[in-house]
Structures are given as C-alpha cells and as structure tokens.
Amino acid sequence: MPRGPRYRAAVLALVAVLTGAGVSTESGIPDYRxxxxxxxxxxxxxxxxxxxxxxxxxxxxxxxxxxxxxxxxxxAEPNAAHRALVDFERSGHPLRVITQNVDGLHQVAGLPDRKVLELHGTTRxxxxxxxxxxxxxxxxxxxxxxxxxxxxxxxxxxxxxxxxVMFGQALDDQVLARAVAITRACEVFLAVGTSLQVQPAASLAEIAARAGARLVIVNAEPTPYDSLADDVVREPIGRALPALLADLRR
The missing domain is CATH 3.30.1600.10 (SIR2/SIRT2 'Small Domain')
Incomplete structure (x- = not known):
C-alpha cells in the first residue's frame, strides 16, 4: 500500500469505493462474469x-x-468487506460507495442510503x-x-x-452523473471486486486517475485499468479491503 505524503494527505478527504460482484461472492452471491x-x-x-x-x-x-x-x-449476509466500509463511514471519514451490485448488502450492513449509489439499481x-x-x-x-x-x-x-438495469437498458443519466461527480471529487478511489469491463462504470477508474485521485484496484484477475493504478491488490477482498481502509484511518 503506498504510504507517501500524497496518500497520507487524503486521510480526511473523500474516499470513493466502486464495488463489483467480487465484493459479494464471499456472501454466497455468484459472480456472473x-x-x-x-x-x-x-x-x-x-x-x-x-x-x-x-x-x-x-x-x-x-x-x-x-x-x-x-x-x-x-x-446472504454482509461479509467482512461490507462491514469494513460501515466501520470506516462510522469513524467519521467522508465515504461514498458506488456499486455495480444490486443485492443491497451495503445497506443491510449499515451504510446509509445516501452514502450508496446503486449504478445498476436494486433487486430489492x-x-x-x-x-x-x-x-x-x-x-x-x-x-x-x-x-x-x-x-x-x-x-x-x-x-x-x-x-x-437489465442488459440492453441504459444507466440512469442522473445516477451516472452523480457517480462521475463523486469520482472527480475524491482523493482516493478504490475499485474493489470489479473486472472493470462493463461500461460506463469501468471508466470511473480512469476518470479518478485523470482527476488526480489515488487509484487502488483490488481484484483477483487483471483489469484493463491496472496500468493506471497506484497499487493493485490480488489478495482476497475480505482481507484486503479492511486492511486498506484501516491504513487510511491511521
């Protein structure tokens, strides 16, 4: 995990987390892709x-x-990754979760609705x-x-x-605009458990990097945006994400 001055300066600034199917697989929800x-x-x-x-x-x-x-x-029940995000938010650090998942587990874990942006809607x-x-x-x-x-x-x-949002449907323009605004405003952008292959959500990683955010990708498989990342983590998400968030809280 990078520990330079720029990374440390981001501790009290906005952290944006893009979550994909890999975040929910440890809760027993299959990864479709x-x-x-x-x-x-x-x-x-x-x-x-x-x-x-x-x-x-x-x-x-x-x-x-x-x-x-x-x-x-x-x-399904929230897992260690979901709980770590809740703990981070409750510690007072500015956090927004942008999720590709439709399972609602971020809210079940305890994140307020206003802190979660569901790009692909909800199955609930x-x-x-x-x-x-x-x-x-x-x-x-x-x-x-x-x-x-x-x-x-x-x-x-x-x-x-x-x-x-089914295949063949477009994302809600207002939801996407909010996601882009959050991404451009953040100091740290974590892309967690997502292949970064489904557009336009995947492009948020590049938007964050181009805007000067610290980009960290946590995913078992390589993604098209790994070359833009300040750090790429291949460890299991339930272990890696709590460690990353704990590092940001120091």
Missing amino acids: GPAGLWRRDPEAEKLVTYSYYMADPEIRRRSWLMRRESPVWS YVACTACGARGPMAAALERVAAGEADPPCLECGGVLKSAT
Whole structure:
C-alpha cells in the first residue's frame, strides 16, 4: 500500500469505493462474469436479465420470476468487506460507495442510503415498465408464490421487472452523473471486486486517475485499468479491503 505524503494527505478527504460482484461472492452471491460465473456456465441464463427478451417473451418472464424467488440474495449476509466500509463511514471519514451490485448488502450492513449509489439499481424493489410504479420485491414474490407466474403491475397492469438495469437498458443519466461527480471529487478511489469491463462504470477508474485521485484496484484477475493504478491488490477482498481502509484511518 503506498504510504507517501500524497496518500497520507487524503486521510480526511473523500474516499470513493466502486464495488463489483467480487465484493459479494464471499456472501454466497455468484459472480456472473468471472471464470466460473453463471453466464459462462449457462449462456442462456443471460436472456433472463436481457430487456428485449424479457419484454417480448412471457416464458422468459416466468423463468425470471422463479430465478428471483430462488436468488441467494435473500439468505446472504454482509461479509467482512461490507462491514469494513460501515466501520470506516462510522469513524467519521467522508465515504461514498458506488456499486455495480444490486443485492443491497451495503445497506443491510449499515451504510446509509445516501452514502450508496446503486449504478445498476436494486433487486430489492420492482418497477413497472409502463407507468414506473415501484414496490417491494418481497410483495411481488409473494404473488408469485401464490400462483401468479408473471405478476402484472397493480397500478396499470403493465409488465413488472426488478428495479435493476437489465442488459440492453441504459444507466440512469442522473445516477451516472452523480457517480462521475463523486469520482472527480475524491482523493482516493478504490475499485474493489470489479473486472472493470462493463461500461460506463469501468471508466470511473480512469476518470479518478485523470482527476488526480489515488487509484487502488483490488481484484483477483487483471483489469484493463491496472496500468493506471497506484497499487493493485490480488489478495482476497475480505482481507484486503479492511486492511486498506484501516491504513487510511491511521
């Protein structure tokens, strides 16, 4: 871990953390794009979270709802990485978490909603594709369990989906703008458990580096932005992230 004067000067300045699927794998939530990820094992499964297939095919929607019911998200617990971020935030250090994950575990661990920016939305809510109405995922899954294979929106009868950004959908412009603003304002940018291959989220690493932030990448596999990083860490995230944050608190 770099320990020069510039790094030390960042201790009380804003720390931004971009988290990806690798942060949640230790909680039992699979990495979809990794070497053993779901998409590599079952390419057809990607259709279940692809907007065009989902909207066009009721059978895809039925399978998607079954997948949501059986998701490991509902039994997952925050791990050491999630808890370390909460401890860091509660110690009084300025922190913003920008996450590619949709599992909500940062908030379950105790981070305030205002400190977490969910780039790809959340699986804990549903949204209507017609009128935009939102509601808790738990209520929609109760309807599935009661026999509704493809529960429609209760407000307008439109197609419901998880409140996530599916493949084929664009990120919310306002959410992305906030992520870029946080990235440009931070002194330290940690990219943790992300392959940095999915755009536009991946470009935040370069934005941080070009803006003068200290860039640290924590990921098991090489990323396209490793050459820009001040430090690259290959250790397990549950051990590496708490150590990095502890170093920033000294």
